[in-house]
Amino acid sequence: MTPETSTDYAFEVNSVHKVFPGSTGVHALDDINLKLKEGSFTCIVGPSGCGKSTLLRILGDLETATSGHISTSLRADKVPTSAFVFQEHGVFPWFNVLQNVAFGEHMAGVGRREREEHARHWIAEAGLTGFENSYPHQLSGGMRQRIAIARAFATGSPALLMDEPLGALDAQTRMLMQEQLVKLWELERKTVVLVTHSIEEALLLGDQIVMMSARPGRVKEIIDVPFGRPRSMQIEASPEFASMKQDIWDSLRDEVQASLRYS
Numbered sequence: 001m002t003p004e005t006s007t008d009y010a011f012e013v014n015s016v017h018k019v020f021p022g023s024t025g026v027h028a029l030d031d032i033n034l035k036l037k038e039g040s041f042t043c044i045v046g047p048s049g050c051g052k053s054t055l056l057r058i059l060g061d062l063e064t065a066t067s068g069h070i071s072t073s074l075r076a077d078k079v080p081t082s083a084f085v086f087q088e089h090g091v092f093p094w095f096n097v098l099q100n101v102a103f104g105e106h107m108a109g110v111g112r113r114e115r116e117e118h119a120r121h122w123i124a125e126a127g128l129t130g131f132e133n134s135y136p137h138q139l140s141g142g143m144r145q146r147i148a149i150a151r152a153f154a155t156g157s158p159a160l161l162m163d164e165p166l167g168a169l170d171a172q173t174r175m176l177m178q179e180q181l182v183k184l185w186e187l188e189r190k191t192v193v194l195v196t197h198s199i200e201e202a203l204l205l206g207d208q209i210v211m212m213s214a215r216p217g218r219v220k221e222i223i224d225v226p227f228g229r230p231r232s233m234q235i236e237a238s239p240e241f242a243s244m245k246q247d248i249w250d251s252l253r254d255e256v257q258a259s260l261r262y263s
């Protein structure tokens with residue numbers, strides 16, 4: 001389903017349902033309705049198997065909805081409207097850092113000098129200067145994930161769709177990467193949709209949090225995150241952060257329990 005361009009929203013999701021066919025017919029998404037503004041940072045949380053990745057893939061046109069439709073105001077010249085960052089396997093092992101980060105514009109036919117200039121800019125912003133000629137196997141897991149994120153920004157797509165991009169990292173690296181991701185996004189406010197299992201991460205990064213119910217995934221609640229921009233990770237120590245985290249967990253707990261009953 002190619003998104004239609006007849007909306008003021010980066011993504012306007014109307015009555016989207018998804019059933020994966022097969023003997024059991026998995027009902028993954030049920031009547032999803034969402035309006036995501038251009039330049040906003042949305043985090044999606046919900047229990048395992050509730051359809052978060054499926055929704056992200058439908059937004060990025062990697063998957064089709066069974067019914068319903070998605071409209072977008074986003075336009076891109078030559079490059080895809082959305083760039084993806086996945087939890088793992090986001091970099092090409094046979095390319096060095098510079099080639100990896102420049103890959104999107106390479107595919108779009110951007111000349112070498114221009115694409116490498118853009119790539120070097122995002123490599124610097126991602127803290128990878130000096131590693132341009134290194135190959136992924138010579139780098140740490142956190143550095144590889146920074147390559148994937150730098151590439152997504154360098155691609156020039158107006159939307160970034162991220163599926164647990166920091167999920168495989170150790171706790172300290174993850175905290176540093178959250179800070180870096182916010183910094184990169186504040187430089188260039190693309191429309192970001194990020195799936196995460198971490199309530200803290202959603203509160204640290206997002207403008208809004210979409211909480212989904214147990215499968216079939218529905219939008220249970222949309223929470224506006226009150227913390228301003230530019231955002232400091234210090235907010236995590238505030239009483240308001242702790243209280244929001246508790247409220248979100250209280251609401252999510254029922255869904256996680258329901259998902260465990262049905263799985």
Ligand SMILES: Nc1ncnc2c1ncn2[C@@H]1O[C@H](COP(=O)(O)OP(=O)(O)OP(=O)(O)O)[C@@H](O)[C@H]1O
Nearest residue numbers: 020026028046047048049050051052053054055215
């Ligand atoms: N290609 C597919 N074919 C059949 N069923 C699928 C397919 N992809 C996903 N599903 C099913 O759809 C449901 C939603 O899956 P999805 O990966 O979107 O959930 P999720 O919320 O991202 O889960 P998690 O948090 O565990 O990654 C699950 O029951 C899953 O088994």
